[in-house]
Amino acid sequence: MKIQLETLPHQTAALKAIDQAFPGMDTYASDPDANYIYANPLVKYRYQEKANIDVKMETGTGKTFVYTRLMYELHQKYGLFKFVIAVPSPSIKEGTKSFITSDYAKQYFSQFFENTQIQLNVINAGDFSAKSGRRNFPAQLAEFVEGTRQNTNQIQVLLINSGMLHSKSMHRDDYDQTLLGGETSPIKAIAATRPIVIIDEPHRFPRGKKFYADIEELKPQLIYRFGATFPEITTGRGKNKITKTDYYRGFPQFNLNAIDSFNQGLVKGIDVDYPDISEREANARYKVKSAKAKELTLTRSGKDYTIGVGENLADIDPDFAGSITYEGGTDRELSNGLALAKDMELIPGTFAESYQDEILKQALDYHFEAETRNFLRPEAEANAPRVKTLSLFFIDSISSLRGQGNDKGWLAEHFEKLLVDKLNSLIAKYELAIDDREKEYHDFLQATLASLQSEHQDVYAGYFSEDRNSSDDDIQAEVDDILKNKEKLLSFKDEQGNWLTRRFLFSKWTLREGWDNPNVFVIAKLRTSGSDISKIQEVGRGLRLPVDENGHRLTQDEWPSRLSFLIGYDEKDFATKLVGEINTDTPIKLDHEKLSDEMVALIVKAKQKSNPKLDAEKLHDEIINDLGQHGVIDFNRNFKDKVAVNGKTMSGYEAFLKLYPEVEHQTAVAQDRVRDLKKRHAATKVKLRKENWNQLKDLWQQLSKRQMIKFDDSINQLAEGVAADIFKDRDKKIFVLDEPQIIHQEIVTDQKGAKVTETQSDYHTAYRTMKYGAFLKQLTLQTDLPVPLLHQLMTKAMQDQLKNNTNYINEKTLGNLVKTFNRNFNDRIRTQYDYVPLDFSSSTSIYDAKKQTFVDELPAALLGVYSADATADPKYLYDRPPLRYDSTDPELMILRRTYSSQITVFGKLPKKAIKIPRFDNGTTTPDFIFKIDQDDGQTVYAVIETKAANMRLGDEEIRVIQQKYFDQLRESGVYYRMATSEDEVHSLIRKIEKKEISTDDVTD
Structure with a gap:
């Protein structure tokens, strides 16, 4: 499999904010060296703090992706081509290197920055070793420093960790060679290139300390800092002592904090669990x-x-x-x-092997609970791509796993015994499976057991700092799989079709910042980590959203995912501390005494997410007036002591939060995003009001019918036409060469002195190409176009446009063809299909088709990530309070509104309640349903989709798909509408009640 990168909405927002913060280029510079070919062009406000930019992004949200794309964009827009990436540790350096040099990253960026490549130069310990008695610069350093801007297709990047940057080797000036014709110090040579510096994990580079001083010696024109945590600075003494976060310009130019990351579903939710011990042991x-x-x-x-x-x-x-x-x-x-x-x-009892066995057993239970769901994917569409499940164990010592000589460590022996028991149990469960996917899983489990019992098992692996010098082939294979072969770990089979069973990883805290794998679903700590480590950093290795076997990253809407985090009893307050740490990562502190402009701005920001056209200043004034009319604040904006809201007396501050719950959404993590499993089950289910759902049963028996998308008869002809048009490639952007280049430089001396001449040529013998058969096979698999047609179109393109140059047959061209065809084809077929009901029903999150009845309860997260108090309403579909919802405006407003007696049932639909097929694969479900008794006694239904800020499909695509689906149910009295506000929903319902509804009312 290949990981498929894509720019997610929050990453697009980050890049936009960074671009807006960029100070611009100094096109009128008087610097005589402004056009120095070895250095970046000049930036405005260079070497000044007001040029520097801070980007705050939580762990697992893709900051490495963002700053890599940033380098491409700065090169494309401004000609900047020399960047230094400074990281705090060798492990983070390895992770950054792995991403930038990966095939999937190169392929992704080549779509947007054609023929532009990053030349990554990495400085490691030992690169400065003297050879033959001479002290020379590493080739990587010379490559970076002496690269010129005349090679317009290459970005020079130097990757270095703080320890290496601070080393004597980087600062000494007694080398036996020079750079740029005169520099003998690496630091000074880099400074001469006027670099742009990117700092990863800025809290490890505090200003005023040695590592930041090294950064300053590089003389960067401007500095970008990317991190979840920034350094703190303290000023004053005693009562006047103030500690605050140290940001350039006083605040980050983009701020995706921990609260937003968790609440918006940009990272996995977290379940924390620990084995209990006796009171006697706990007190000892x-x-x-x-x-x-x-x-x-x-x-x-x-x-x-x-x-x-x-x-x-x-x-x-x-x-x-x-x-x-x-x-x-x-x-x-x-x-x-x-x-x-x-x-x-x-606590003595937590050091026992039997205690660690308990954690191991629980971790395996959670692993296979996640694995069976991710492999079988019962809640997804039929034949949905599988998701590989990984588990990570932090252990106390390498000998407990590796042992001595030919003997395994006690931990390995215990783990294998527990794993064999678990595998045998699951193999027996799926022994007589009939379902094809379950048969596959049975084979996977058997292959796992066989590998585990072989001489060279490949089911679990370890990585420890001691392994760097190991000559053992098995250990080296384990290390390579963990550190380098991310795609292999995410795959189920190798190229020969053999199962890849490795999915349990062991480490001694070596795998921390800098290492990640999106499919870690379980982390188990068999030792405490101490008290000075960030809790978010501890869970950070498992926060990233997973990818399926096709390399597609799954959002929380597509496939809700959680990380199981197992700890010892001595850290039983971990969940509480983690929530506290997340909640401290807020842009403002809420004042319980007085309403501040910052608090109002949070509400404005939330409302503009659902309706960007709202005027911020007008909305700001309306909020203050509303709070005044409700008696929540006085004329000086102080919160009043007592306020009556919905018949309850509370403080003005409490009333403020009741009226505007979006404030807490941005300043506190939602309850179900981090759960203590000891208290898990009481708070995560919502009970259905069966008497209300049964009023919808007739309608639901229609909705539970599986639907097939039937395209127009001309669809094949249309596909062939789209393909034929693409293969003509009029703009010469699809068929491209995957062509590395070489730069040749010569030092030429004449009467005027020495100068460097440079020529650029291609590695004509090193084109990256594909075999034609493999190219066609992948093209037909990814487009569903027949091989004969593709062969015909390709042959014609080769003759008419490409002069039969087979070097155009490569992965870049393949990716361009697939992406362009799918985009153009989907644009053409958006409305050229119908829904055809099939003669069988299927179960959904709300309905059991076999029993033809509604479920008793469902996970609260399927209704929404937030909860709010509400008065009881007998018409509602679920027991309330609390209400569950995803957005305050309009969802919570719709739920809290009082409706007429003609509305007999209403409520929010859970995710995957209907599963309307989408023409581009996947399903969608609208947000609300209302059962309405009209004036003449007829019963009809209003189905509402509310616009959401984080939809993967655009609003228009959602509307077209759902409108087409519900049009076939118009005779059953179903009216569909996409709405942007509570008032819009209410207006539609009033028209339906009075039978004043028109076609325009349900198609706009």
């Missing part, structure tokens, strides 16, 4: 009194216990099971890798 805590290089002192119940280096904790308490010793030294670590600090608490 030891506190670290001191941790010194040569001894550790623990205290409990007023008594001190001293342990020397190499001594076993079990000597002071047998509940410290196993051979855990104090290692001491500068790290003050136990032999299991846990770094100790004063006042840290240790």
Whole structure:
């Protein structure tokens, strides 16, 4: 499989904001070196802080993608071509390198920046090693520094970590060669290129510290900082001491904070779980009194216990099971890798192997719960692409997994035993499967068991810092799969059709920032991480949204996904702390005493999301007037002490939140985005009011009928016409060469001195091409066009346009053909099809077709991510309060409105309640349904779609699809409408009640 990159809406917003913040180019510069071919052109306000730009993006939302695309755009728009990416650690450097050099990234960016390539130069430890007694610069450094802007198709990028940047090798000036004709210091040579610097993880580069000083020595024209966390600065002393986040220009130019990331479904939801222990064990805590290089002192119940280096904790308490010793030294670590600090608490029972077995067993249960759902995909469309499921385990020591010599570690033995038991149980369950997908899963499980019991298993793998120097082929294969072969880990089969069973990964905190895999669904910690690590960073390895086996990233609307995070009892408050950490990541603090302009601005921002045409200033004044009319605030905007809202007395601040709940949506994470599984089941289900749903049963028996999309008879002819037009490629943008280039430079000396001459040529023997048969096969698989037609069109294109140059047969051309055909074809067929009911029904999230009855309850998340109090309404489809919804305006407003007696049933439809097929694959479901008794006694239904900010399809596509579907039900009294406001919905319903409805009312 190949990962399919796409620019998501929040990434588009980030790039737009960054572009607007760019200071511009200095086209009137008086600098005599402005046109220096080895350096970037000049930027306005260069070397000044007002040129610098901060971009805040939460972990897992794609900041590496954004700053990679940013480099392409800055090169295309302004000719900037020299960038330095500074990262804090080698692991992050490896992750960045892996993304930029990946085939899927290159293929994606080639669609938008044709013939432009990034030349990535990576500086590693050891690159400066002296050879033959001479001290030379690394080739990567010379490549970056001496690249010229005359090669208009190449972007020079230098990737370096903070330790390497700070090293003596980068600052010394006694090398036996020069750069740019005179520079002997790497730092000064880079500075001479007038680079643009991108800092990844800016909190690791605080201003005033050594690593930021290294950045300043590079003399960047401007700095972009990308991160979820930014450094803090403290000013003043005592009572005047103020700590604030250090942003360029005082605030980030783009801010996608943790609250928005979770609430908008841009990352997975999180379930936190831990094994319980007895009250006696929980109270038997030891506190670290001191941790010194040569001894550790623990205290409990007023008594001190001293342990020397190499001594076993079990000597002071047998509940410290196993051979855990104090290692001491500068790290003050136990032999299991846990770094100790004063006042840290240790619970003996949580160190036992049996306790870790319990976490392992629970993790495997969660893994296979997710895996069966992701493989079988029972809630998705038939034959939906499978999703590979990965689990990540953080363990206490490498020896517990790898063991010594030919003997496996105890952890590996325990894990394999638990895994074999689980596999045998599932194999027995699917032994007599009839469904094709279940048969496949049975084969996958059998292949997993066979591999696990073979001499060289490939079911689980480990990566530890010690592995970098390993010569063991099996260990190297494991490391390569984890660090380099992301697409292999996400795939189910290799090129020969063999199952790829590796999906359990073990590490000792080495896989942290810089490593990610979108399909991690379970993280289990078999050791505590200490108290100084960000909770969001800890779960960050599993936050990214998953991709299916075709490489398509699945949004939360398409496939709701959650990360199961298992921890020890000693961190049982993890979920609470994580929520607290998320909620502190808010652009403003809510004032409980007085209404601020910032608080009003949050409401304006939320309302403009659903209706961008709203005037911000007018809306600002309307909100303040509304709060005044409700008696919530006085003339000075102070919240009043007591206010009556819906018959309840509360404070003015509480009333403010009731009237405008969108404030909390932007300043607090939604309840179901982070769940403590000990309290999970009580709060995540919504009960249906069966008596109300049964009023819709006749209609639902029609809606449960499976529908087939039937295209016009001319569809094949249309497809062939679209394809023929594309293959003509009039603009020469589809058939392209995948052509690396070489730059040749010579130093020429004449009477005037020395100068560099440069020529550019192609690697004519190194074109990236595909075999013609494989090219046609992929083209027909991805377009459904017949091979003979494609062969005919390709042959003609080769003769008429490409001069029979087979170098045009490559992955770039393939991608361009597929993308252009699908886009043009979908544009042409949007209305050229009908829905045909089939003679069988299917179950949905709300209806059991086999039993022909509605379900008793459903997950609350299917109704909406937010909840709000409401008065009881007997007409509503679910028990209330609370109400569940996704947007305040118009969804919550629609739900809270009081309707006439002619409305007998109303409510929000859960996701996948109807599953209307889309012509471009997938399904859609409208948002609301109303059962209406008209004046003459007839019963009709209003089905409403409300515009949402985060739709994958545009509003018009949604409207066309749903309108076409419901048109066939008009004789059954079903009226469909897309609405943008509560008033629009109310107006439509009033017209239906009075039988004043017209065709225009339901097709606009």
